[in-house]
Amino acid sequence: MSEGFGLVVRFSLRDQASAKAFDELCAATLEGIKTAEPGTLAYVVHVPVGEPLVRVFYELYADRAAFEVHETQPHTRHFLAQREQYLADVEVTFLDVIGGKGSVDKTV
Incomplete structure (x- = not known):
């Protein structure tokens, strides 16, 4: 595959709740992504070490x-409609x- 489009999104949450x-x-959103989006090659949610919010x-x-x-x-x-209530930023x-290794192969 010679194309690829990605993004990184950093969400800061208001509090533990x-x-x-x-x-x-x-979790609910990921279920929809897994079943209905063949063009989504990776969609991974991370918690940075030492940053629980x-x-x-x-x-x-x-x-x-x-x-x-x-x-x-x-x-x-x-x-997108629901997330704002939980976000600080x-x-x-x-x-x-x-370039890289994975499902997208594009050389410089």
């Missing part, structure tokens, strides 16, 4: 069109693939 509820929202998402899509499909899915729209970084 918000973190628990956000994790539940993520932070979640980092790594998302990799086959291309920009696959990302756009992801954004229109009911489970994604639900996540959010940072989004969009990524273009230039």
